[in-house]
Amino acid sequence: MGTTKTDPFTDEQNKIAIITKALGHPARIAIIDHLLKVNACIGNDILEEIPLAQPTISQHIKVLKNADLIKGTVEGTAINYCINEATFELISNYFKNIAINTIHQDCC
Amino acid sequence: MGTTKTDPFTDEQNKIAIITKALGHPARIAIIDHLLKVNACIGNDILEEIPLAQPTISQHIKVLKNADLIKGTVEGTAINYCINEATFELISNYFKNIAINTIHQDCC
DNA sequence: AAACTATAACGTAATATTGCAATATATAAA
DNA sequence: TTTATATATTGCAATATTACGTTATAGTTT
Numbered sequence: 685m686g687t688t689k690t691d692p693f694t695d696e697q698n699k700i701a702i703i704t705k706a707l708g709h710p711a712r713i714a715i716i717d718h719l720l721k722v723n724a725c726i727g728n729d730i731l732e733e734i735p736l737a738q739p740t741i742s743q744h745i746k747v748l749k750n751a752d753l754i755k756g757t758v759e760g761t762a763i764n765y766c767i768n769e770a771t772f773e774l775i776s777n778y779f780k781n782i783a784i785n786t787i788h789q790d791c792c
Numbered sequence: 793m794g795t796t797k798t799d800p801f802t803d804e805q806n807k808i809a810i811i812t813k814a815l816g817h818p819a820r821i822a823i824i825d826h827l828l829k830v831n832a833c834i835g836n837d838i839l840e841e842i843p844l845a846q847p848t849i850s851q852h853i854k855v856l857k858n859a860d861l862i863k864g865t866v867e868g869t870a871i872n873y874c875i876n877e878a879t880f881e882l883i884s885n886y887f888k889n890i891a892i893n894t895i896h897q898d899c900c
Numbered sequence: 901a902a903a904c905t906a907t908a909a910c911g912t913a914a915t916a917t918t919g920c921a922a923t924a925t926a927t928a929a930a
Numbered sequence: 931t932t933t934a935t936a937t938a939t940t941g942c943a944a945t946a947t948t949a950c951g952t953t954a955t956a957g958t959t960t
Contacts, residue, residue: 685919686945692843693818697825705816709948710801710809717805720893725900728906735800740949742908747947757900761906761957766900767890776891779884782875785828792833792865792874793949794915817918836936848919850938855917869927869936 703775706751711736711744716767719754725764811883814859819844819852824875827862833872 690698707713711734718733719726730741745765748754753772756765798806815821819842826841827834838849853873856862861880864873 685943686917688817688918688946689844690818693822697818697821701816701818701821704812704821708809708813708816709796710798710805711948713805713809713812714801716890720890723893731906736797736948737950738907739909739951743948743950746908755900758957761904763907764900767894769891769894772887772890772894776884776887779880779887782824782828782880783877783884785831786875786877786880792863792872793913794947796916796948819918839936845920846937847921847939851918854938866927869934871937 700775700778703751703753703771706747706753709744709747711741712748715741715744715748716753719765719767725757725759725766727759727762727764808883808886811859811861811879814855814861817852817855819849820856823849823852823856824861827873827875833865833867833874835867835870835872 688701693701707716714734715730718730722729728738730745731738734741736744745754745756749756751771752768754765755768756763758764796809801809815824822842823838826838830837836846838853839846842849844852853862853864857864859879860876862873863876864871866872
């Protein structure tokens with residue numbers, strides 16, 4: 685145990701869970717927010733924004749990359765990261781759909 | 793360690809992280825999906841949908857409730873759960889906003 | 901080449917999560 | 931009051947996550 689069971693669930697459910705799980709940490713939300721704020725790619729300037737150690741941030745970036753939430757291209761010694769639109773569109777649509785289907789629930 | 797640091801982040805970042813973290817498990821996505829499908833409240837019929845033990849599902853429901861994603865009202869022996877619109881609207885707007893602000897990123 | 905910069909990888913301690921069996925609680929029905 | 935039904939709590943073992951010091955890698959500059 686401690687391991688998440690994935691086989692009882694659909695591919696889409698697992699996919700959404702992977703994405704939301706990857707976003708489920710304030711540092712990773714802060715990284716996304718920063719990427720949006722500078723509206724472009726960044727290298728290690730996240731270190732100046734978030735008071736966590738470099739290896740910790742590197743680890744968080746890895747989590748976001750594994751979930752396809754961000755992508756990066758090598759730029760000299762630095763790496764330029766940016767939002768992966770496709771994944772955010774997917775998750776955005778998922779929630780938009782829920783919002784639409786939830787409007788007329790008046791139980792509870 | 794093992795504990796998430798919250799003080800370096802804004803209230804909104806922490807709030808979004810709490811919500812996405814709560815959604816970051818396929819069983820919990822499946823519960824939400826089921827609530828949407830039956831478009832109403834349910835009791836323990838989730839047990840017939842998801843092949844996990846009752847205590848496990850009860851625990852997942854607790855996580856969703858703690859994050860304000862669902863709410864429940866007692867109905868005899870059973871409990872009627874349903875989507876908490878407000879929280880889903882909040883998270884939906886967060887992603888909608890990202891989608892809008894990401895359109896013209898053409899780096900990476 | 902040597903020094904510097906940016907990032908990743910490794911190792912580790914503390915804590916959290918997952919899944920379940922067993923048990924508890926609470927309302928309803930008989 | 932006994933029995934059944936629905937849900938929650940507890941306790942536990944396995945595994946995952948978080949955070950970071952240290953070390954490695956790789957490109958850049960001098």
